[in-house]
Amino acid sequence: MEKISIKGGKPLFGQVKISGSKNSSLAILASCLLTDKKISIYGVPKLTDTFFFLELLSSFGVKVEGLKNFKNVDKFVLSAKKITNFNAPYNLVKKMRASILVLGPLLARTGKATVSLPGGCSIGLRPVDIHLKSLEKLGARISIEKGYINAVAPKGLRGNKIIFPKVSVGATVNVLMASVLAKGTTEIYNVAKEPEIEDLGLCLKSMGAKIDGLGTSKITVDGVSKLKETSHRVMFDRIEAGTYALAVAIAGGEIELIGAKKKLLTFFLNILESIGVEYIVTDKSIIFKKRSNSLNPVDIITEPYPGFPTDLQAQLMAVMSMSNGTSVITENIFENRFMHAPELIRMGAKIKLKGNLAIVEGVKKLKGAEVMATDLRASVSLVLAGLAAEGTTNIDRIYHIDRGYQDIVKKLQICGANINRIEV
Ligand code: EPZ
Numbered sequence: 275m276e277k278i279s280i281k282g283g284k285p286l287f288g289q290v291k292i293s294g295s296k297n298s299s300l301a302i303l304a305s306c307l308l309t310d311k312k313i314s315i316y317g318v319p320k321l322t323d324t325f326f327f328l329e330l331l332s333s334f335g336v337k338v339e340g341l342k343n344f345k346n347v348d349k350f351v352l353s354a355k356k357i358t359n360f361n362a363p364y365n366l367v368k369k370m371r372a373s374i375l376v377l378g379p380l381l382a383r384t385g386k387a388t389v390s391l392p393g394g395c396s397i398g399l400r401p402v403d404i405h406l407k408s409l410e411k412l413g414a415r416i417s418i419e420k421g422y423i424n425a426v427a428p429k430g431l432r433g434n435k436i437i438f439p440k441v442s443v444g445a446t447v448n449v450l451m452a453s454v455l456a457k458g459t460t461e462i463y464n465v466a467k468e469p470e471i472e473d474l475g476l477c478l479k480s481m482g483a484k485i486d487g488l489g490t491s492k493i494t495v496d497g498v499s500k501l502k503e504t505s506h507r508v509m510f511d512r513i514e515a516g517t518y519a520l521a522v523a524i525a526g527g528e529i530e531l532i533g534a535k536k537k538l539l540t541f542f543l544n545i546l547e548s549i550g551v552e553y554i555v556t557d558k559s560i561i562f563k564k565r566s567n568s569l570n571p572v573d574i575i576t577e578p579y580p581g582f583p584t585d586l587q588a589q590l591m592a593v594m595s596m597s598n599g600t601s602v603i604t605e606n607i608f609e610n611r612f613m614h615a616p617e618l619i620r621m622g623a624k625i626k627l628k629g630n631l632a633i634v635e636g637v638k639k640l641k642g643a644e645v646m647a648t649d650l651r652a653s654v655s656l657v658l659a660g661l662a663a664e665g666t667t668n669i670d671r672i673y674h675i676d677r678g679y680q681d682i683v684k685k686l687q688i689c690g691a692n693i694n695r696i697e698v
Pocket of ligand 1: 295297298300307372398399400401402404406440441442443444445465466585586607608609648651678
């Protein structure tokens with residue numbers, strides 16, 4: 275069993291190469307199911323989530339060039355020439371909820387798909403009702419039996435007008451991919467505007483899909499019968515970049531994030547400036563520097579893009595636990611995304627939880643402690659706290675962190691942090 279051990283108190287100086295976006299990669303890898311042509315994807319981050327997803331695609335009969343050398347390749351060539359299996363089993367889906375993203379493309383390409391209900395996770399129930407109702411609007415017949423989603427569309431999918439009751443990244447991904455091969459036009463209203471959706475859309479358009487409105491809340495798709503081969507480089511991971519920017523906020527110092535782009539972080543950069551981190555944009559990076567020794571409090575509400583991303587909420591809470599005032603954090607996306615709070619409190623943070631509100635009263639010092647990761651972003655908020663805490667912090671269940679942060683220990687060691695993986 276491994277833990278991450280951090281001896282806090284060292285500021286960060288150096289460069290971090292930001293990896294490709296996990297969430298964009300998962301959607302774009304799924305798009306290979308839409309065609310029998312080869313899709314070459316560059317910049318997929320080397321994470322347990324992306325590895326599992328490639329394994330899942332292989333289980334459908336997709337040839338994945340590069341999988342055997344997963345850690346060392348920058349390009350994966352996916353060829354779904356012949357789909358031999360239409361079932362995403364529970365044992366794979368439970369390891370990686372994003373497996374639900376194969377439902378739309380499998381259904382659109384083959385007319386059938388059986389995908390295990392992903393079930394909830396520690397941050398919430400994570401229902402998929404919007405995915406299913408929308409696919410039914412496209413003509414799919416869907417039933418739920420023994421924990422599995424059985425979807426059929428023997429005559430193929432037909433374009434329709436779909437209005438999402440709430441913004442859902444996953445439902446937008448599934449329905450966008452399904453509509454690409456549907457007969458006729460699909461109009462999808464109230465879609466997610468996350469940059470990862472735009473990245474997927476650009477990849478689909480490079481395959482010959484007819485999509486309008488990417489980046490807006492209404493997307494129009496004119497279905498096509500076939501897609502062609504393409505090559506696509508995945509965008510940078512804006513959540514990884516935001517995480518390292520917040521690492522400078524809490525630990526101090528100055529780091530250059532190679533590959534980070536201001537355009538996709540604007541709202542977050544304003545928050546960083548208000549708490550006391552300045553940044554300089556270069557043509558290939560963004561340099562973050564802590565302005566002074568103190569951090570200002572800030573109130574945030576997590577919202578769909580371009581609002582404050584829920585995936586940076588845990589990291590900001592760790593930083594605000596050392597501000598010189600009180601911050602109010604409202605989590606509006608997931609119903610149980612404060613699991614990091616009790617662990618931060620064990621390190622001396624002063625946090626009161628009231629429903630979806632966290633009131634964080636800044637303290638002068640956090641103390642190193644034995645803590646436990648509960649989910650991907652909670653785990654990295656404990657790393658941030660450990661970087662600044664007095665003494666040593668040991669973080670257990672770090673398999674969570676390996677799901678979303680490629681080489682995080684190495685990247686922080688290069689910037690001078692006293693951080694190691696230890697065998698326990
Ligand atoms: C995606 O999850 C991301 N995962 C999440 O990142 C991210 O936090 C989330 O979007 C919000 O930005 C991937 O892209 C693989 P949603 P997703 O559908 O698609 C409710 C990380 O840390 N909802 O936008 O599951 C849902 O319960 C992960 O990288 C329904 O009610 O999120 C939530 O309250 C965590 N019915 C809200 O919508 C549905 O059918 C937003 O969820 C679907 C969602």
